[in-house]
Amino acid sequence: MNLKSLLAKPFASYIHKKIIKESHTALQDQEAIFKNLLKVGGNTVFGKDHHFENIHSHSDFTKAVPIRDYEQIKDYIALIKEGKHNVLWKGKPIYLAKTSGTTSGVKYIPITKDSIPNHIDTARNALLCYMAETGNHAFVKGKMIFLSGSPELERIADIPTGRLSGIVNHHIPKYLRTNQLPSYTTNCIDDWETKLDAIVGETINQDMTLISGIPPWMQMYFDRLVERSGKKISELFPNFSVMVQGGVNFEPYKAKLFESIGKQLDVIELYPASEGFLAFQDTQKAPGLLLNTNSGIFFEFVPAAEIFNEQPTRLTLKDVQLGENYALIINSNAGLWGYNIGDTVKFVSLNPYRIVVSGRIKHFISAFGEHVIGEEVESALLSASKQFGVSVTEFTVAPLIQQGNGKSYHEWLIEFETPPTDMQAFSLAVDTNLRAKNVYYDDLIGGNILQTLQIVPIRKQGFIDYMKHIGKLGGQNKVPRLSNDRQLADDLKTFLTASLP
Template sequence: MSIKSILAKPFAKKVYKSIQKWANNPVETQEKIFQSLIASAGGTTFGKDHDFISINTHADFVKRVPVRDYEALKPYVEKVVAGEKNVLWKGLPLYFAKTSGTTSGAKYIPITKESMPSHVESARNAILMYIHETGNAKFVDGKMIFLQGSPILTEQNGVQLGRLSGIVAHYVPKYLQKNRLPSLATNCIDDWETKVDAIVEETLPENMTIISGIPSWVQMYFEKIQQKTGQKVGDVFKNFNLFIFGGVNYEPYRAKFENLIGRKVDSIELYPASEGFFAFQDKQNEKGMLLQLNSGIFYEFIKADEFFENNPKRITIGAVELGVNYVMIISSNAGLWGYNIGDTIEFTSIKPYRVIVSGRIKHFISAFGEHVIGKEVEHAMQEATANSDVRVSEFTVAPQINPSEGLPYHEWFVEFENEPDDLSGLAKKLDASLQKQNSYYFDLIKGKVLQPLKITKVEIGGFQNYMKSIGKLGGQNKIPRLSNDRKIVEQIK
């Protein structure tokens, strides 16, 4: 055992105690964050426009600062991109995290000197909490890979610009530099398929202990290893015992991953985004991720089924309930104010506050008033394929409003690694699970407004080919679980 792994345990204990202090005082912690943010941004253009000097309470804030998405905040962001200082936050940001927007083209999310540390520390703390809980620190002596975007940055009026994962790559602690893969040259390869091939070559001879990334793209890496070696990933990397992931729900991939690896491995779920690092899994046997209440982010929540009403109620952490689907709104030390990040979350615990990501407020199916969300279709797939040999590589769901015959229905486009003998039987299980979860859908089926869902098989590699065709293969990009129209599925077909 190395000095590094020995020292990791007391360091993990110290971080654990620090986290418990704010996790056990959530309302007070959030109030301090709120007051600090308002005081710090009072002299900015945004602060003056919204009379921050008169804001003392959350009620004051709600009166003066409306909920905005990127499009609505864009006039302020464009000033920052043009090089204007003190617009959304003090001075200029350190970085712009460039992301792909569906309606606004490229989005430029500011990352400031104050917000950058939370992106790094939260990821580090997730691993340290795992060490504290399990006592396992041996993996710090092995090699670690983080499948991420290119670390190459450009400059925009004095501010560096890049993908979030590429920006964070510059902040890997010195004590982990020797453990880190891939090499800089490989990480800078732009073409995703070429990059993954190079990563396979670099990692095969190494003692890999941690592998991290979005499940859909790690799956591609695992498949290439298996093709290259003819072995299970767990046999190639005998000391690989920790998978760290974020971006999508792991459950639909779990069975396939365990098959590719050849055994079960521990996993840690993260909830990072360009707008902030919001949560991480702090317990192996607890559902949900610990919401980061002490990371320079003030949270508000709006019930998802009320979100599109006029002036929906905005509540703070002390008023949330278990099992309710909320749209998460943030204000942060990156200069985002009343900002709708587009995600819906659900609390699984309030002592401490843990969340799961239930979907996207724009990613739903309600063509007939059914209000089906991502969490429901993922749970249906997990339930329908449990205790079977069926393995699903990827899937998405869309409404079929004008079928050639019969009633409308939900069409599930599924790419199987191991398909069922009885496709119609799987469709029945999926439909039954969805009816059980969603009373609106149940009523539409029973009322013969909809017919039960149908499955359309997607050829192997179909989803990857689609992502490649739209220039979004790899990195942080992912397939929406469901859509309220057929734009995506028509291209996949």
């Protein structure tokens, strides 16, 4: 055992015990955070605009501070970008995290001196909990990929500004710097495929022990390594033992990733966002991610069906129930108030509070009143894939509304790694699974209003080529699983039938 492994062992034990203790005081910690947020926030422009001095309870808060998304805080962000102090939180942000929005274009999310530990410490805590539980400390001896966006930062109102992963890159502890790959120079490469080739070149002959990233990126990386070496990943990296992932549901990618690796290994799932590090996997023995209840964020939960209501129900942690689909709302020491993250979550445990991410609020299909969500389509496809020995690379689903007398249906665009031998039987199995998951969809099929889903096979590398074509290949970019309109599906089909440039 080298010095890093030796030192990691007692620290991991200390942090693990601390996390367990805090998991049992979640309600008290949330109440304390709520009071502190109001106290500090009362002296800000936002707090004065919303009369924080008159807020004495969560009920008061919900009346004074409506749920909002980025569009509703843009005016406050504009003040910050003009150099104003005490706008959303005390002082000025120490960073602005740039992230892509749909209607807003580029979004600038404040990170403050008080909120930066939430981003840095949570990833560390997840690794330390893993070490303490499994006893695997050896991976800290080898090389580890901490993939990030460019760590080069611009300045707005003298505030360093860039992608969250690039910002966090500056806070990787010095004792891990010598283990970190890729190099700073490679992380600064903008073109994704050039960057990927550089990462492969830097890592192919290294003793890689931990690899982190979103599953689609890791699969591209593994494919490129296998293509160059002709070997399974476990042959290239025999000491590779931990995979850290987040950003999308891991299950649809799991089989192919492990097939590329050549063995199964431990996976640590994280739930980071520019707005805050929201949850992390604290154990390999139970499903779900531990909600980050003592890290400067006060959580609210809105029943998903009510999120677009003018005055939706806003629950605190003590009121949530198992299995219910909630829109996640945060209030934080970054200066976000009643902020709609855009994700839906479900609790799989209330002691401690563990969640799974069930989808995106904007990613659903309800063209016919079915309100199908991401969790349902992923589960339906995964079950059928296991039944038929099918491997899926990527997919997306959209409604197809027929004109005239034809019946409408859901169209599934799927890129298969291993396709089914009987596509019709496979399609019916996926459809049957989805009907079992969603009673409204089942009623529409059973009532002969919709016909069963239809699958359009997408050629190999089709999704990668499309994402490259629209300038969204790599990094944290993900293909939406669901759309309530035809834009993505039609654009993808048009691109794939056109001659490639």
